[in-house]
Amino acid sequence: MDILIGTLLLLIVLVFFTVFSYKAPYGMKAMGALANAAVVSYLVEAFQKYIGGDIIGFSFLGELGHLAGGMAGVAAAALVCLALGVSPVYSLMMGVACAEMGLLPGFFAGYIIAFLVKVIEKRFPAGLDLLGTVIIAAPLARFIAVEVSPLVDATLLKIGGIIDQITSSSPILMGIILGGIITVVATSPLSSMALTAMLGLVGLPMGISAVAIVGSAFLNYVLFDRLKFGSRKTTIAMTIEPLTQADLVAANPIPIYVTNFVGGALSGIVVALFGLINNATGTATVVAGLVVMYGFNDPVKVTICVLICGVIGIVCGLLGSYVFRNFKIVREEEVRGRGQEAA
Incomplete structure (x- = not known):
């Protein structure tokens, strides 16, 4: 039964992200940005922390990998905003707002808030768009990431735990x-x-x-x-x-x-x-x-x-x-x- 539940939950997640890729506005671009965020954070962590730090024993590289892995939320939010057409400055601002957040909370925050930032860029007069983004968009991006985190922990990480238990048995x-x-x-x-x-x-x-x-x-x-x-x-x-x-x-x-x-x-x-x-x-x-x-x-x-x-x-x-x-x-x-x- 555990095998069936774990496999079913994993398939549900895959179906969700597949449907999101093809049906959500800019879904394919957003998923591409999510993959890139994994590259710039987890791939650097894998090479530098586990190879440079743990295997080679170079503490500087180990610290670099550790820090890169902790920036997954920042990378996800920033790259998704960029992929959806937000200006580089505001994209990075949304990324910074998601500091210490995980990959998926940063992804959802960046995706949702990108539409708001684009409206602010378009509708607000020059100069006021910066204030609007700082005062409205950045706190809201952080709020979304924080609120999404418990849901991610309760679902995706739970699935990972089930898979780990099933693999043992x-x-x-x-x-x-x-x-x-x-x-x-x-x-x-x-x-x-x-x-x-x-x-x-x-x-x-x-x-x-x-x-x-x-x-x-x-x-x-x-x-x-x-x-x-x-x-x-x-x-x-x-x-x-x-x-x-x-x-x-x-x-x-x-x-x-x-x-x-x-x-x-x-x-x-x-x-x-x-x-x-x-x-x-x-x-x-x-x-x-x-x-x-x-x-x-x-x-x-x-x-x-x-x-x-x-x-x-x-x-x-x-x-x-x-x-x-x-x-x-x-x-x-x-x-x-x-x-x-x-x-």
């Missing part, structure tokens, strides 16, 4: 579910980094997520190369960071999502059997996820596990390209050509 089953879902999320408009950070995943669940993403890099290279989704540059970009190809993935969801789910689920089983952990939340990304794993586990075990997951990715990529060989593929020139015509 049924590691292989959760390896299948979590490995499959996270790799699909990594290729969707959502961000695997943002999702794992929002859920507060650590330990084996985070280890499954991180290594499954590494395995999916091999899978996506083979799949994109054999099905000719785009140029070699596009294929390499998809391998390193799938978010850069979100428009192309959205145009071809079935072959990409199905193949990634299967490959991610199989990789999740392997990681669960190896028992690899990752206590750096939010590091579900190819490069950081791979490197950070060496800081929490035996290097030999990590290397063997990653190599196995890489082979699984290659095999699943080959199988996916065969299964979907006659599937109608919307290629890069069609997707981006339409965007240029619309522009």
Whole structure:
């Protein structure tokens, strides 16, 4: 029952953010900004705190990573405002107003308050718009972030706790579910980094997520190369960071999502059997996820596990390209050509 509840709650969260991406005003831009906020905060934290600080032992880098991780709310609010067309000064002002807040509270505050700031910029006379933003918008942004925080803790972090408990009792089953879902999320408009950070995943669940993403890099290279989704540059970009190809993935969801789910689920089983952990939340990304794993586990075990997951990715990529060989593929020139015509 716990497995069913945890999986259902996770799917509800994914559905919510997917609907938000496609249906909310500027939803896709806002979700892109959320992913970028995870990069500028959690990715810096992962590299500098856990690698530079903990593994290498450079305290300066460790402090840098710690501070960067604590700026997630600031980054989210500021980048979302920028993405929605707010001026850089006011965007950063909203970000500063969300200091010491988490990634998701900063995201919601930035998204909601951006519409108000744009009205202030448009309607208020020159000079008064600054006062209006300082007096009205900044406190309101802080208020929204503070009020949203308990809801986030009560829902997303609760889901993360359930996933952690389930993984302890049924590691292989959760390896299948979590490995499959996270790799699909990594290729969707959502961000695997943002999702794992929002859920507060650590330990084996985070280890499954991180290594499954590494395995999916091999899978996506083979799949994109054999099905000719785009140029070699596009294929390499998809391998390193799938978010850069979100428009192309959205145009071809079935072959990409199905193949990634299967490959991610199989990789999740392997990681669960190896028992690899990752206590750096939010590091579900190819490069950081791979490197950070060496800081929490035996290097030999990590290397063997990653190599196995890489082979699984290659095999699943080959199988996916065969299964979907006659599937109608919307290629890069069609997707981006339409965007240029619309522009």
